[in-house]
Amino acid sequence: MALDGIVMANLAAEMKDRLEGGKIAKIAQPEKDELLFTIKNQKNTWRLLISASASLPLIYFTEANKQSPMTAPNFCMLLRKHIGNGRIIRVSQPGLERIICMEVEHFDELGDKRTKKLIIEIMGKHSNIIFCNEEDMILDSIKHISAQVSSIREVLPGRTYFIPQTMEKKDPLTITEEEFINVIGQTAAPIQKALYMKLTGISPIMGHELCNLASIDGDRSANGMTELELIHLYHMFSFIMDDVKHGHFTPNIIYKKEEPVEFSALPLTCYQGEGYVSQCFDSISTLLENYYASKNTITRIRQKSVDLRKIVQTALERNYKKYDLQAKQLKDTDKRDKYKVYGELINTYGYELTGGEKQLVCLNYYTNEEITIPMDDQLSAKENAQKYFDKYNKLKRTFEAVTGQIAETKQEIDHLESVSTALDIALMEEDLVQIKEELMEYGYIKHRRSSDKKPKITSRPFHYVSSDGFHIYVGKNNYQNEELTFKVASGNDWWFHAKGIPGSHVIVKTEGKELPDRAFEEAGALAAYYSKGRENDKVEVDYIQKKQIKKVAGSAPGFVIYHTNYSMVAEPKVLLEECK
Incomplete structure (x- = not known):
């Protein structure tokens, strides 16, 4: 992911094509190690951004303008003085070095024609922009490199410029x-x-x-x-x-x-x-x-989503522990029916007891097998039976309560996992705003004060068009899933979702037409990709017409119930280009 000699050759060719013969109209220095040139050539105006940043050295044409400081730095002033209205006569790259040289022709104070060189070195932390005269004497540079910094080469005004040593590397363009x-x-x-x-x-x-x-x-x-x-x-x-x-x-x-x-x-x-x-x-x-804008956006989204992920993960871990505890409580109630049978058998065979017995051996008429029932010798048969009935009733009440609690906990886990998947899908800051709103609505984040303005949400679902012309929409989060399924989709539109795992609702608008197989495959691949299973080789995807989808009463947004025999195995991938 670096600007190697081949990328620099491509840049040099592009600069040569666009800039040779062009006139420098403006020179700015937006950052301490960055220059922005505006060059007019025939009917075109080009902006060339050059950065010698140690962390991200770059050179490319851009349409974006950057604000410059009120007072231009000395290096920028020097460039303006000498080549502010100069004409670029040559762009070259020595061999396959990560260096591009722009030769600029201009007139000095006496009206004599002169040539200056702007040498751009894109070499990681050693990147630099060096301004020389036609005899290769350094006039100035955006970074000064003294002998204390580098024993190999000084980059200071008055020194002679030369290409830094490359450990006797061979030129790929001329090697035999x-x-x-x-x-x-x-x-x-x-x-x-x-x-x-x-x-x-x-x-x-x-x-x-x-x-x-x-x-x-x-x-x-x-x-x-x-x-x-x-x-x-x-x-x-x-x-x-x-x-x-x-x-x-x-x-x-x-x-x-x-x-x-x-x-x-x-x-x-x-x-x-x-x-x-x-x-x-x-x-x-x-x-x-495009590359660095995308990387910057992804990095920014990841940084901004850290707090949201932490909130979701903490809530998930808490609910996982709660679920495990409730599952153990539920398992402990498995004995309840046994206690009920004990009570019934004691009532049936208790007349045979004389008192003081520690056990009752009798026929279990439910299984036609002999059974031994522990007894409290201090209690009568009737009291022993009631003791077992009390145990049964207590465990029955626990079973009924815990069963409901487990269902609620499972629903909360499903909701949180769906939010976690939405965070994985998020590509823009607007997507995170909707996710944060949902977490606030369900109490995972403290509500803002009523005086605070609610942020305007501009995030929209992904929009694709199938190879056969059908519009496909993909929800990025639970709010969008809810809206797509119950407001955007019509009864005969098709709904897709990864089976049994959190994921996006995918809607294919049919407009009353029958979907071809290819549209099903493309929508299925999208449903697989925008799901928790996106890293898997294959994902099972359910699909059904929207009219057969029902909303779960009182559930979180995006949660539905459906019954379908239609499913496919899809490879998680985006087969279509997104509509912007």
């Missing part, structure tokens, strides 16, 4: 087959690691991808490979480098369960199958903006 075999084949590290250790701009994921393309175990030692295997690996490597040289890029993001896990400027076959989905983009900048 013989050099490749010698360099890689003599490395003791695993082959996928050797590739990014010895070749400039190759990332770990690309090392893994190369091994996958060559059908080689990436964990094998590089120096243990045969020459034939290394030649085959070089051929796969050459195919990829040819794409880079000719600008044949395919920017794509790899998703798993709707979460972005990786991005690349080239296809990644190592992520095919196993629940991974690839989305391609026309622009590497659009990819990066």
